[in-house]
Amino acid sequence: MRLIVAKNYEEMSQRAADLIAAQVLQEEDSVLGLATGGSPVGTYDCLAEMYREGRLDFSKVTSVNLDEYEGMTHDNPQSYWYFMNEHFYSRVNIRPENTHVPDGADPDPEHACRAYDRIIEEVGGIDLQLLGIGPDGHIGFNEPADAFAVGTHLVTLEQSTIEANRRFFEKEEDVPRSAVTMGIGSIMRARRIVLVANGENKQDPVLASFFGPVTPKMPASILQLHPNCTVVLDEAAAAKIRDRI
Numbered sequence: 629m630r631l632i633v634a635k636n637y638e639e640m641s642q643r644a645a646d647l648i649a650a651q652v653l654q655e656e657d658s659v660l661g662l663a664t665g666g667s668p669v670g671t672y673d674c675l676a677e678m679y680r681e682g683r684l685d686f687s688k689v690t691s692v693n694l695d696e697y698e699g700m701t702h703d704n705p706q707s708y709w710y711f712m713n714e715h716f717y718s719r720v721n722i723r724p725e726n727t728h729v730p731d732g733a734d735p736d737p738e739h740a741c742r743a744y745d746r747i748i749e750e751v752g753g754i755d756l757q758l759l760g761i762g763p764d765g766h767i768g769f770n771e772p773a774d775a776f777a778v779g780t781h782l783v784t785l786e787q788s789t790i791e792a793n794r795r796f797f798e799k800e801e802d803v804p805r806s807a808v809t810m811g812i813g814s815i816m817r818a819r820r821i822v823l824v825a826n827g828e829n830k831q832d833p834v835l836a837s838f839f840g841p842v843t844p845k846m847p848a849s850i851l852q853l854h855p856n857c858t859v860v861l862d863e864a865a866a867a868k869i870r871d872r873i
C-alpha cells in the first residue's frame with residue numbers, strides 16, 4: 629500500500645485525479661469504479677478540467693459506481709446517479725450508455741444486486757476503483773460486519789453513516805436508511821485502488837484501517853491486502869499516522 633500525504637484537499641484531489649488520468653491515458657477503454665460523497669468532488673473537478681483542456685478523453689471509458697440509496701430514482705437530486713451526473717458525467721465526454729450505478733429503485737433489490745454483479749463482470753472488472761472512507765471505516769456502503777460481503781448487496785446503514793450523510797439532506801428523517809452497494813469482493817478484484825480521505829473526522833478510520841488488524845469490523849482494513857492500492861490523504865486526515873510513515 630502506498631500512502632501519499634497532500635497539503636490540503638485541493639492537492640489531494642489533484643494527486644488522485646493524476647492517478648486516474650494516468651490510467652485513462654494508458655488504456656483509453658479503462659473501466660473506472662467511481663465513488664460519491666464529499667471526498668471525490670475535487671477529484672472530479674480536476675478530471676473535468678483536464679478534459680476541458682483537451683488532455684483527457686473519456687469517450688471509450690466505462691464507469692461503474694459503488695452504490696446507490698435504496699428507492700432513489702435517477703431524477704431524484706439526492707440520488708447518487710444525480711450526483712455523478714452533476715459532478716462528472718455531464719462535464720466530460722463519457723457515453724451515457726457506458727455509465728453504471730446500482731439500481732436503487734428496483735422493487736426487487738436482490739434482482740438489482742445480481743444485475744449489477746453481471747454488469748461488473750460483463751465490462752471485464754474494474755481497472756481502477758476510486759474510494760472514499762466512512763467514519764466507521766466503510767468502503768462503498770460495506771458497513772462494519774462479522775464477515776466481508778463478496779458481491780453487490782442491500783445494506784442497512786449505520787447510525788454514524790446516517791449522521792455523516794445528514795449534511796446532504798434537509799432533515800435527518802430524509803436520509804435513506806438503506807442502500808445497494810458493490811461488495812468487498814468486487815472492490816478487491818479491482819486491478820488498482822485509489823482511496824481519498826480528507827478532514828479530521830477521517831483520522832480514526834485511517835489509523836485503524838491502515839495500521840490496525842484486517843477485520844470486517846473495519847471494512848477498509850482489507851485494502852492492506854490489495855496488491856496495488858494508493859491512499860491519498862490531506863494533512864488533517866493523516867494527523868494520527870504521521871509518525872508511522
Ligand code: F6R
Binds near residue numbers: 665667694759768
Ligand atoms: C460513496 C461511498 C462512501 C463514501 C464515504 C465517505 O459512494 O461509497 O463509502 O465514500 O461515506 O463519504 P464522504 O466522502 O462524503 O466523507
